[in-house]
Amino acid sequence: MTPRRIHWTRFEGKLPAGAKSIARPSRWGNPFRIGDPHPDHGHPMTRDDVVDLFADWIGRPEQQALRSLARPALAGHDLACSCPDGARCHGDGWLALLAAPDDGA
Secondary structure (H helix, E strand, O other): OOOOOOOOOOHOOOOOOEEEEOOOOOOOOOOOOOOOOOOOOEEEOOOOHHHHHHHHHHOHHHEEEEHHHHHHHHOOEEEEEEOOOOOOHHHHHHHHHHHHHOOOO
């Protein structure tokens, strides 16, 4: 079965079997928050902003160590986040990264 992103919050009880939390405050959480000032122009960030910023950030060379840790920890698992079903989520970025060949960078 292909890993997918699922909606989950800690208030709902235990994680579903085989799922890994990528919500805050885990190391896999998105460091960019909806409503915080955008780093480029200062306007409150939208969902699209935080997802796009995460995708750029996680692909940077200085995040190579985090990507290397993520592969064995997250690959093959459903990824659980509090983002609403059907909404964009940084978890989609994690899934794309984990599905891609490991380029070592």
